Amino acid sequence: MVSRNSPSLSKSRFAAGLQCLKRLYFECFSRDLADAVTPQQQALFDGGTVVGELARDRFGPGLLIAEPYFEHTVAVQHTKEAMENDEIRTLFEAAFSFEGINIRADILTKNDDGSLDLIEVKSSTSYKPEHLPDIAIQQYVIEGLGYFVRKAGLMHIDNTYVYAGGDYDLERLFTVEDASAQAQTYASSEARGQLTEMWNVLGSSTEPAIATGPHCTKPYVCSFYGHCHPAELPHAVNQLPSVSVKLLNNFKSAGIREISDIPTGFQGLTDRQLRVRDAVVTGKPYESGDLQTALNDVTYPIHFLDFETISPALPLYVGTRPYRQIPFQWSIHTLDSTGGLRHVEYLHNAADDPRETLALEMLEALDDRGSIVVYTGFEEARIKELADALPKHRGSLLDLCGRIFDLHKVLSANYYHPEFHGSWSIKSVLPALIPNLSYADLDIKDGTLASLSFGQMISPETSEEEKAQIRESLLAYCKRDTEAMVEIYRQLRTE
Numbered sequence: 223m224v225s226r227n228s229p230s231l232s233k234s235r236f237a238a239g240l241q242c243l244k245r246l247y248f249e250c251f252s253r254d255l256a257d258a259v260t261p262q263q264q265a266l267f268d269g270g271t272v273v274g275e276l277a278r279d280r281f282g283p284g285l286l287i288a289e290p291y292f293e294h295t296v297a298v299q300h301t302k303e304a305m306e307n308d309e310i311r312t313l314f315e316a317a318f319s320f321e322g323i324n325i326r327a328d329i330l331t332k333n334d335d336g337s338l339d340l341i342e343v344k345s346s347t348s349y350k351p352e353h354l355p356d357i358a359i360q361q362y363v364i365e366g367l368g369y370f371v372r373k374a375g376l377m378h379i380d381n382t383y384v385y386a387g388g389d390y391d392l393e394r395l396f397t398v399e400d401a402s403a404q405a406q407t408y409a410s411s412e413a414r415g416q417l418t419e420m421w422n423v424l425g426s427s428t429e430p431a432i433a434t435g436p437h438c439t440k441p442y443v444c445s446f447y448g449h450c451h452p453a454e455l456p457h458a459v460n461q462l463p464s465v466s467v468k469l470l471n472n473f474k475s476a477g478i479r480e481i482s483d484i485p486t487g488f489q490g491l492t493d494r495q496l497r498v499r500d501a502v503v504t505g506k507p508y509e510s511g512d513l514q515t516a517l518n519d520v521t522y523p524i525h526f527l528d529f530e531t532i533s534p535a536l537p538l539y540v541g542t543r544p545y546r547q548i549p550f551q552w553s554i555h556t557l558d559s560t561g562g563l564r565h566v567e568y569l570h571n572a573a574d575d576p577r578e579t580l581a582l583e584m585l586e587a588l589d590d591r592g593s594i595v596v597y598t599g600f601e602e603a604r605i606k607e608l609a610d611a612l613p614k615h616r617g618s619l620l621d622l623c624g625r626i627f628d629l630h631k632v633l634s635a636n637y638y639h640p641e642f643h644g645s646w647s648i649k650s651v652l653p654a655l656i657p658n659l660s661y662a663d664l665d666i667k668d669g670t671l672a673s674l675s676f677g678q679m680i681s682p683e684t685s686e687e688e689k690a691q692i693r694e695s696l697l698a699y700c701k702r703d704t705e706a707m708v709e710i711y712r713q714l715r716t717e
Contacts, residue, residue: 228424231323231417236359237352239420241444244432247423248446255449262670269535273345274328276536277377280392281329281341284312294324320366322421327360329377337372338364341398345535347381347545349399352441357401358408365409374405379544385537395536395544436467457481457502461644462495502640509717513636517714520627522559523592524711527552528703529604530672530696539575541611549604550576550676553700554587555708563708569696573680578615581608585618594622597648597707598630629707637714648706656709666699
């Protein structure tokens with residue numbers, strides 16, 4: 223039961239409570255403990271806002287309840303007035319309060335029979351299980367106030383939509399999935415018990431005692447992850463590759479927290495997990511007898527290739543789809559048989575479609591000889607997409623795929639260093655094998671930030687001075703990726 227002193231709930235707080243009641247408690251009483259919002263996270267939030275605003279246009283004219291979330295009482299009053307006005311058929315961000323729960327409905331339409339259709343908008347490309355509580359808690363509140371929700375659905379991006387240029391075709395860009403039956407069932411059955419549990423927690427003077435576990439990152443990384451994981455063990459059991467919840471629970475039951483504490487013969491470990499365990503216990507890297515044989519497949523001159531890409535929710539270029547990866551930059555280090563190393567690079571510098579110019583420059587740099595070393599299958603997938611998008615150059619681009627050597631695939635199958643900490647990502651491998659080379663000195667340290675920075679660089683609102691600074695940072699980051707591959711390859715050859 224909600225008390226007068228309890229904080230209000232909302233869609234986001236309800237979702238937080240479903241993930242972890244301790245997270246809900248912190249959201250309401252200890253927001254200062256939350257991890258700082260990263261630029262990457264903020265970009266996702268901003269992108270979702272843009273998608274939500276565009277989605278309104280699909281429903282034609284409507285009234286936007288424009289008050290911010292901290293003026294909820296005023297927004298509720300304006301919504302009440304709009305609901306009583308028969309000339310207003312569609313509301314955006316309609317505000318309602320019921321039993322201590324405050325919600326804003328993305329899109330609400332009135333039907334002739336007095337019923338309502340409720341639409342939740344997401345920037346995802348499909349309906350996911352975690353979306354249902356978002357819809358259902360809104361239906362719970364709205365119907366609790368005496369309205370009848372005829373339909374409840376999720377509006378999301380259709381990733382089969384191909385942009386033809388000009389204004390977006392909103393009927394094709396967005397699709398609506400009906401979740402009426404599921405939302406009605408959830409709102410009338412599960413929601414009430416979950417709300418009771420949440421109110422009980424919020425009525426307590428102390429945070430709930432909930433241990434960390436897989437729920438800390440599912441369905442989303444908790445905003446209090448850092449607070450609840452202040453000093454993780456250097457080789458915690460959750461660093462085992464592809465570790466299952468069942469195995470983690472078995473470790474917990476046995477009192478095992480670190481990989482080095484796993485006894486010989488412990489049941490349930492895969493061969494790969496056993497190799498990781500043995501490397502941590504002995505402190506020595508694992509290397510299979512097949513590693514050098516696999517590396518012998520590389521032929522000179524060896525071209526180390528890395529792409530940077532953007533994947534906008536709303537396609538920017540004709541012929542592209544939502545979230546399609548579009549390369550805008552590459553770096554190539556070429557190692558010859560004498561040990562000589564040269565570097566070439568490309569970074570698109572304008573707002574137009576970068577793909578053809580990027581591809582032609584790359585074809586010239588890679589010529590027709592030698593292996594093309596990449597780290598994961600990401601680059602090969604992008605090359606194949608470029609071949610589809612550029613039929614004039616299809617043959618030349620597909621020929622590159624026959625020369626590709628995936629260093630990550632070979633490394634993860636044949637080598638493990640205890641300081642990889644369960645990951646074969648290049649940012650985990652590099653400091654373990656090449657301690658004097660890292661990303662710490664760079665302004666841009668990951669691909670997501672590179673993508674955001676490119677968008678900023680080509681924006682007409684960015685000053686020329688700032689564009690030049692971003693350009694230098696992008697070039698340095700992509701160059702470091704291929705430089706890292708070169709040094710990792712060299713190190714493995716000396717092992």
